[in-house]
Structure formats: structure tokens, C-alpha cells
Amino acid sequence: MNEPTTIEACLLEFLSKGVFSEEIRVTVDTDLVENGFDSLSLVSLLVFIERTYGLWIPQNEINETNLKNIGAMAAMVLRRLNEGASSS
Amino acid sequence: MKARLPHNGCDTLMLGFDYELRRRGFAGNSCQIVLGLKTAVAASLLEQRIADLVRLHPILASKPLRGFRPRWEPTGKKVQVRIHANAPNLMQSLFNERLDIHQGELIRFDLVGQSLVFTWAHALMDAKSAEYFLAMVGDVNVPVPETGKDWYAERGTRAGSLRARGKQAWLELHRLEKFKTALPVSLGTLRPPKSPTLIYKVVALSREDTVCARANASRLCGFLGDTSFHLAVTLVELHELQSRTERPSASYVVPIPVSLRPKGSRAPLFSNQVTMMLHQFLPAEVSTVERAVAAVKTQQNDFFRDNQIDAGITLAHFFRRLPMWFYMRMIKHELRGEICSLFFGDTAAVDSALRHFMGAAIETFAHVPAVTLPPGIGVVFHRVREQLQFTLVYAEGVLTSAEADTFSNRLRDRLLNP
Numbered sequence: 001m002n003e004p005t006t007i008e009a010c011l012l013e014f015l016s017k018g019v020f021s022e023e024i025r026v027t028v029d030t031d032l033v034e035n036g037f038d039s040l041s042l043v044s045l046l047v048f049i050e051r052t053y054g055l056w057i058p059q060n061e062i063n064e065t066n067l068k069n070i071g072a073m074a075a076m077v078l079r080r081l082n083e084g085a086s087s088s
Numbered sequence: 089m090k091a092r093l094p095h096n097g098c099d100t101l102m103l104g105f106d107y108e109l110r111r112r113g114f115a116g117n118s119c120q121i122v123l124g125l126k127t128a129v130a131a132s133l134l135e136q137r138i139a140d141l142v143r144l145h146p147i148l149a150s151k152p153l154r155g156f157r158p159r160w161e162p163t164g165k166k167v168q169v170r171i172h173a174n175a176p177n178l179m180q181s182l183f184n185e186r187l188d189i190h191q192g193e194l195i196r197f198d199l200v201g202q203s204l205v206f207t208w209a210h211a212l213m214d215a216k217s218a219e220y221f222l223a224m225v226g227d228v229n230v231p232v233p234e235t236g237k238d239w240y241a242e243r244g245t246r247a248g249s250l251r252a253r254g255k256q257a258w259l260e261l262h263r264l265e266k267f268k269t270a271l272p273v274s275l276g277t278l279r280p281p282k283s284p285t286l287i288y289k290v291v292a293l294s295r296e297d298t299v300c301a302r303a304n305a306s307r308l309c310g311f312l313g314d315t316s317f318h319l320a321v322t323l324v325e326l327h328e329l330q331s332r333t334e335r336p337s338a339s340y341v342v343p344i345p346v347s348l349r350p351k352g353s354r355a356p357l358f359s360n361q362v363t364m365m366l367h368q369f370l371p372a373e374v375s376t377v378e379r380a381v382a383a384v385k386t387q388q389n390d391f392f393r394d395n396q397i398d399a400g401i402t403l404a405h406f407f408r409r410l411p412m413w414f415y416m417r418m419i420k421h422e423l424r425g426e427i428c429s430l431f432f433g434d435t436a437a438v439d440s441a442l443r444h445f446m447g448a449a450i451e452t453f454a455h456v457p458a459v460t461l462p463p464g465i466g467v468v469f470h471r472v473r474e475q476l477q478f479t480l481v482y483a484e485g486v487l488t489s490a491e492a493d494t495f496s497n498r499l500r501d502r503l504l505n506p
Contacts, residue, residue, distance in 0.1 A: 021353030036351030038436070039312040040388070047392040059310045067311060 007074040014048050015070065028071040033064075042067070055080055093147055095158040095211070096240040097404030098360035102211040103152055104419060105460040106189065107412040108427075113284030114483075115186045117210045117458045121222055122179070123445055124452030125202045133446060134197060135169045137225055142167055144232070147358045151192045152211060158408055160212075163192030172200045179205070183456055184285050204445065214360045215455055215468075216347065219439040221357060226445035236355030239348040240363065243398055244405025253402050260399035264422040267368050270339035272429045275486050276464025278334045282485030289480045290454045291496050293503070298476040301503040308381050308506060315434040316388070318469045318478075319344065320380035321502045326430050327374045329495050333487070340369045340429040344388075346397060354439075363401050365391050366428070377506040431459045431466030431481075438472050455479055467499070476503070 008028050016026040019041045024030070042062065050056050057080065066076040095103065106117035142148045149167060150160035172178055178200060187193045187209050194212045198205040206225075208218055223230045247253045293301060305317035323340060330336055343364035349355070365388065373383040391397060407415055420427060438453055452472075456479055459466035464483035469476065480496050487495065 019351055021350035024352035033312070037312075038351070039315050040346055041351060042312050043388050043392050047389065050393075062311045064311055 004074055004078055007077050008070055010052060011045075011049075011070045011074055011077075015045070018048075019044065026070070028074070029069050032067060032069060037067070045073075049077060053077060053081060055084065092162070093160050093358060094238075094241070095152065095160070095408055096238055096359055097244050097401060097406075097408050098214075098240050098362055099211050100158060100408040100415065101364075101404055101419075102209075102360055104412060104415050105458075106209065106211060108416050108460050109458065110186075112281075112461055114286065114461070115184050115284075115458070116189065117460065118187050118207050119210050119215065119218065119458055120183055120208075120456040121206045121218055122452075122454045122456060123204045123206070123222075123450050125204060125445055125448040126451055127448045128202045129199065129204065129446040129448055131169050131171050131199055134199070134225070135167075137228070137446075138167045138169065138195075138197065141225060145358065147212070148195055149192045150194065151190050154409075154411065156409055165192035167195055167197070168193070169197045169199065172198060174201050179203075180285075180287060182207070183288060202448075210458065211360070213358050214345075214347075214362045215433065215435045215457070216349075216439065217354070217357045217361075219435070219442050220354050222445070223439060223441035223443075226442070230441050233353070233355040233357050236353065238356060238359055239350070239361050240359070240401060241405065243348060243363075243401045245402075246398060247402055253406065256399045257403040257406050260396065260403040261422070263396065263399070264366065267339070267341060267423060270368070270370060271424055272337045272339045272341045272368070272426055274337070274426055274429045274463030274465070275330060275334065276462035276483060277426060279486050281461065281464060281483035285484040286458060286481055287484055287489075287492070288456050289492055289496055290456075291478050291480070291500055292472075293476045293500065295475055297500075297504055298471075298474060301476055304503065304506050308377065309385075315436070315469075316381060316384050317377075317506075318434050318503070319432055320374075320377050320384055321499060321506060322430070322432055322467050323369055323374040323380045323384075324377055325495060325499045325502060327371055328498070329491070332494075333491055336371050337429060339371070340374060341423065341426070342367055342369070342430055342432050343428050345433055348401075363397060363404070365397065366400070367391075377502065426462050427460060429463050431457070431463070431468075433457060433466070433468035435468065435470045438470060453477075457481055459483070 020026050024035050046057055061076055066072055102117055110116050146162035147160050149165040150162045153159055153161045182198050182205050189209045194209045196207045206222055247256045305314045309316040343366050345362045346365055348361045367387045369383055374380045455468050455470050457466055457468050459481050461483055464486040466481045467478055469478045
């Protein structure tokens with residue numbers, strides 16, 4: 001079962017180990033773009049979400065609000081997962 | 089820091105391009121940053137500052153040594169700071185002047201009135217490092233980054249055993265093999281250069297036009313879509329340029345640079361921490377910006393899905409011990425003599441540490457990259473204080489001056505009206 005905190009922890013681990021340097025202490029509230037998150041970081045994150053949750057995030061969900069920080073991103077992933085579950 | 093830094097796979101690629109350019113009589117794979125300053129800086133102070141940095145980082149005056157342990161070997165050579173009176177074509181001739189890299193000349197500074205021209209051997213560092221290095225030269229308070237890991241070398245060996253790395257490298261070769269079904273032919277091959285001279289042209293958009301171009305990027309490519317948009321627009325214009333001037337190519341192969349430094353880190357400063365995603369686009373895929381955007385996105389997603397980034401790094405890292413003549417022959421082998429159709433770069437916003445230089449405000453900034461032959465043409469985008477710029481570089485004869493003007497004007501117009 002996916003909980004918001006589980007998704008947050010999963011994204012936090014990926015971003016802090018695979019995208020950001022140790023010099024940046026990434027938390028769920030860290031502003032990602034302000035700290036250098038760019039278009040190719042975004043592609044690697046989208047592919048990670050696809051591998052982990054079997055979910056491809058559509059372009060209309062990729063915006064400043066949803067990518068503000070890990071908390072916002074995890075909420076969006078959870079919503080998409082729930083929408084997928086209720087429609088199937 | 090360690091004086092004898094090894095060459096990683098990307099440093100070797102940059103040395104390979106340098107070898108290829110020199111072999112054809114060009115100056116080599118040297119890039120420039122040109123700063124327009126509010127006030128002139130004193131050459132003596134600049135010389136002193138550089139001498140201090142060379143003592144701290146002997147690699148700045150090193151020569152490349154090849155063989156089984158390819159590395160930089162310090163020479164102790166003094167870095168030149170030269171003063172020039174402004175003259176017509178001076179900037180273009182400085183761009184075409186060789187660095188004597190095999191005698192340890194990896195960087196050079198030229199002062200032309202209130203302009204500063206910083207030239208560096210691309211094998212020493214990538215463009216983002218060069219921005220930060222220049223900030224360090226211009227301000228003693230800019231901290232020196234920790235030496236840190238060589239991310240490129242680490243990823244080049246991440247697959248593990250020699251067998252596993254060989255398998256990964258083979259996958260990349262297999263992918264490139266498919267490019268042969270629609271071989272690209274670049275402008276540099278269709279029109280051999282008239283002289284071993286590179287010409288550059290910097291185009292700066294106004295703040296209003298930059299807002300418009302960024303809005304177009306966001307509309308067509310989504311959030312953080314600026315680079316994909318710049319690439320898509322450049323591909324469409326390249327296809328049209330080639331259709332106008334010669335004939336459309338069966339495909340366009342373009343390397344897209346990917347920075348390997350973790351976000352938030354500038355280390356290591358001296359070595360190239362960039363790999364290339366080599367993409368191939370068919371003419372139908374670059375007939376409109378919308379189609380080009382779709383093709384760029386699909387290929388980028390596949391690159392990450394299939395872990396092709398690591399495959400490319402492993403392959404390049406494998407080849408780093410080869411003699412240069414053989415190395416470049418291998419590089420060109422897959423595309424029957426071509427390297428690519430156009431060099432593309434997007435360094436995004438200039439490093440925030442580079443605001444002043446030795447107390448003088450920076451009024452203008454431009455990246456001027458070298459391009460090897462083939463293809464003999466390249467475009468690099470960068471953003472200076474919220475103003476988008478691009479630099480077009482081409483070998484003399486690959487484009488006429490009128491064609492270069494038309495190409496750059498159309499590129500700018502398409503950024504505004506895709």
C-alpha cells in the first residue's frame with residue numbers, strides 16, 4: 001500500500017543519492033529547482049517513478065507547483081496512483 | 089590538489105577533437121568566454137592572481153601525456169596575460185590562435201580595452217567549470233571547490249568487471265550501428281572549409297524576446313523545457329539550412345551534452361564531467377518544431393530508460409588509452425567519416441558566482457565554443473541575466489557570411505514564433 005510518507009521517503013532517497021550532491025541536504029521541503037534540478041534530472045526522476053510505481057507522469061502534471069519539492073511531488077504521484085486504481 | 093590528474097573518457101574525447109582540428113590546420117579544441125567589463129582591469133593584478141592559482145592548481149600549466157596512464161603532467165609554464173589595442177577582426181583572430189597545449193599552455197588571458205578574453209583547452213574543463221574558474225580568478229573570495237570524485241570515471245567503471253563493462257560498451261556500439269541505416273552527411277563534409285578558420289557570431293535576444301522564447305518553451309516542452317525547445321528549434325533550422333544550401337541529410341545526428349556533476353556541486357573543477365547523448369533524427373521528425381520536440385522527448389526518455397548514458401560513458405572510458413589517430417578513426421568509423429551533423433550545447437544561466445571580475449561589473453558575456461570537423465558547425469545557448477543568447481560557430485567555407493546571417497536570424501525568429 002502506498003502512503004504519502006512512503007512515497008516521500010522513496011523519492012527522497014532517489015533524489016538525495018542519485019541527483020543532488022551531498023553538499024545539499026535534501027528534505028521533503030527543499031526547493032528542487034532552486035538547488036539545480038533541471039530538465040534531465042526531471043527525465044531521470046520520471047523514469048524512476050515509472051520503474052518504481054509503473055506510472056508515467058503526463059506533461060500536464062509537470063509544472064512548478066507539482067515539482068516544487070518532494071512533498072508536492074509525492075502528493076501528485078499518490079493522486080495519480082489512486083486515480084488509476086479507482087478507474088480500473 | 090593532486091598535480092597529475094588522469095584523463096577521463098570525456099577529457100580524452102576533447103583531446104581527440106583537438107587532435108582532429110590541429111590535424112586539419114585549425115587552432116584546436118579551445119573555447120572562450122568573452123567578458124565586456126564596465127572598467128578595464130590591471131594586467132599586473134590579473135597576472136599575480138593567475139600565478140597564485142597556478143601554484144594552487146599545477147594542472148593549469150600541464151601538458152597531456154598519453155599511453156597506458158593518460159594524465160596531465162605539470163610543466164610550470166607561465167600563463168600569458170596579453171594586452172591588445174582593439175583592431176578589426178582581433179576577436180576572431182584571438183579565437184583562431186593556438187594554445188600550445190603540448191607545452192603546458194592550457195589557458196590564456198587577453199585584454200582588449202575593457203574586454204577580457206579567456207581561452208581554455210576544452211580537454212582541461214567543461215564550459216560550466218570555466219565559468220566558475222573565471223569567477224575564482226576575478227574574486228579571491230569565491231571558494232575553491234573540493235577536489236571531489238571524478239563522476240565520469242566512476243560511472244565509466246560502475247558496471248563492474250571487465251566483462252560486464254565490455255557488454256555495456258558493446259550495447260552502445262550496437263545502438264550506433266543502427267545509425268547507418270540513414271547515414272548523416274554534414275555541411276562540413278558537403279562543403280570542405282576554405283581555410284582552417286572558425287568564425288563565430290553571438291546573437292543576444294532582448295529581455296522581452298527572452299520572455300517570449302521562454303513562454304514558447306514552456307508551452308511546447310513543458311516545465312524546465314528550455315533546452316529541449318532550443319534543440320528542437322535548432323534541428324528544424326539545421327534541416328532547412330541544409331535543404332536550402334545543399335541537400336537535406338538522410339538523418340541528423342546531434343550530441344546532447346549531459347552534466348554528470350550532482351546538482352549543487354561544482355566539483356571537480358578540472359576535468360570534463362559531461363557525457364553526450366548521441367541522438368539521430370530523420371528529416372520527417374524535424375520538419376516542424378512540434379515534431380522535433382516529440383522526437384527529442386521520446387529519445388531522451390528512452391536514453392534514461394535503457395541506461396544508455398552509462399553505456400556511452402563506459403565505451404568512451406574504455407577508449408581513453410588509445411593513440412589519438414586510432415581513437416579518432418574509431419569515433420568516425422560508425423558514421424562513415426562523420427562525427428555528427430551539428431554540435432549543440434546549452435549551458436543555461438551563467439554561474440551566479442560570476443557577477444564581477446576584479447571589481448569591475450560584467451556588462452556582457454559570451455561563450456564561444458570550438459567545433460570540430462566534420463560537421464564544422466555548432467550552436468551553443470546560454471542565458472545572461474535573464475537574456476537568452478546563442479553563439480553560432482562555423483568553419484570558413486562551410487557557410488557563407490550571408491548564409492550564417494540567414495541561419496541565425498531564422499533561428500532567433502523561430503524561437504519567438506515556432
